[in-house]
Amino acid sequence: MPWSQYFFLIMALALKELLALLRDKTSRFVLIGPPVAQLLVFGYAATYDLNNISIALYNEDKGAASRELVSHIIGSPNINSLYTIEHESEIRTLLDNKNVLLVLHINSEFSADITQGKTAKVQLLLDGRNSNTAMIALNYMREIILQLNQQWSDLNHSQGPPAIIESRAWYNENLQSRWFIITGIIGLLTLVVTLIVTALSVAREREQGTFDQLLVTPVHPAFILVGKALPGLLIGLIQGSLIILLAVLWFEIPLRGSLIALYLGLFLFLLSAVGVGLMISAICVTQQQAVLGAFLFLVPAVILSGFATPIANMPDAVQLLTYTDPLRYFLIIVRSVFMEGVGVELLWPQYWPMAIIALLSLVMAAWLFRHRMY
């Protein structure tokens, strides 16, 4: 067969595949609607920042210094609702019932200590049911107290503590967790859609019995594989681009690096997602198995990718496991292209593992096409 004929053959297969997917109105909607809705909802919802901290004040001191401390706390932007406690017994109830995240206890000697030039101690009690939130809130309160300390030292013309910290964050200068989460969602949503689309492709034909017919046609399984892979690749590419566009235009996340580096990463990532999807599809006999199989891969892949919790915090054995996860590499690429502004040359350590995963899974899928027949 001449090459042009191969080309038409693959195109015909891919077109048939796309039509099978897009013919149904609900399927069409499911491909576009939910991902965009998820990006918007989760883009706003998934934040580690605290901007509505509800606190309770237990002020036993009636002096001017404590009043200044209280007004300083009330004036800070991220503190929202404020309870005033009169008796110590209320502390437990407020924390227990989740009415407040923290209680600040100023004891009766506070102002006296300050006037005498002693270091006055204040107590902070935090609800640790979500330890991450508790630590962020603690940092926030520390910052407020440090600011006030500095203000008072300046006012008294004393020099303050002998050493101070001046910190600066690189790449995400204001430490907005949205930058981190949205760049993660780009990888997450692209993976979900591509995987489900490809996982269903062979399983659908198996369930309807048309796959056997396809296998007995004079088309080599490799072409069937390419024909099945193309639609997933195409849909993933369109969807990925749409989400990247929204991340830049709607969420205003700076895209500092090169688009080539990003799209090379996206292409290899989609290739490995398609490979895994087709492998799942080749193993499964029904569509339900395919959806569940895709899901079975997705959940650990997302958890191990560093999407929400850093890979560095995992135990060594689990860290080794993350090297088999294509999403791990793609998230590093997206985040470093967006925030750190790197180009292709620094990302090779991320590109080649994805290429290997793609190659292995596609070969495996082609083999399974032929050897899994019943």
Added chain:
Amino acid sequence: MTKSASLQRLSGLIRKESLQIMRDPSSIAIAFILPIVLLFLFGYGVSLDARDIPIGIVVEQPDAATQSLSGSFEQSDYFSPVYFQTIQQAEKSLEQSKIQGIIWLKNDFARHLLSHKQAVIAVRVNGVNSNQANLMLGYIQGTWLAWLTRFASVQGIKLDMAIQLEHRVWYNAAVSSRLFLVPGLVAIIMTLIGSLLTALVVAREWDRGTMEALLVTPLHNHEFIAGKLIPYFVLGMTSLVVTVALAIGIFDVPFIGSFWLLILTGALFMLVSLAIGLLISIASKNQFVAGQIAIVISFLPAFILSGFIFDINSMPLAIQMITHIVPARYFVAILQTLFLAGDIWPVVIANVAALLFLLIIFSLLVAKKTRKSLE
């Protein structure tokens, strides 16, 4: 019609459903393997608490004071310091993500420290993961404060700090993220079984046309629903017990509340999840669509909108409204409270009331939809 005939029909349907679950490897995988994988990943694998953060230290002019400061970082569990000769080398390492932050003591540090000028500890952190960067800045600040206090007492100088903050963390004194992630996971696993698996299995009956066959049998509407749901209910409750047992037994998560309250609230949550799963399957009648919708409206929200990881109070108001129709939100609150704080009745009652309300709403919707689809 007699009662026993109805019972017979019901048990027949339950038997069929149970066999269908047990014979399909994929539903076994979702009901048994995925929960165990999730539990071990969250129990052992992921953590929000950083330990041994690689951090670069640059000391331009070493002396006793800088040594005591860098010693404080070495002794801290949070850091594993690497020393660099120049700031350029350290910054290069930060760019390559070999270290997560830099502590930079310039050559005037010791001079300023001992004279009456403030010495500056310059800190650079990689902000890509903002949460970890924030936590790291907190640990750096804690190390600095502890060092300052020690330094002042060794030098015999008065520390010019008006207020010092002492803190105590309740319910989770070790400040371990595992202690709140593992209890929350119970809600995720039950959502998985209640909504995703149920939605798929019932949608399959429509896909394959066996639903019509089922509908022409003398089964009543309520018998049909009960027969469909009872096996999944049992499955969900089993997973609840197993997950909680593993959480307490293997992952050392304390359980302070009472067990019967956990079972009761768990059963209530399971019913709500099942109602949602059934609703999805009836509304979509197609496995592909049912699977996608179940993931989008039940599984992902249970992860992201439930307070499992992300704080609900910090979300924009519009999103906070949406979280109110996510049943996992209420069960996660109950779980975290029962595990770590005990039977706090105001928390339990408020969340149970919300779950009951959702159960009524979703059951009414299911009843309405089934009647329609039967006609």
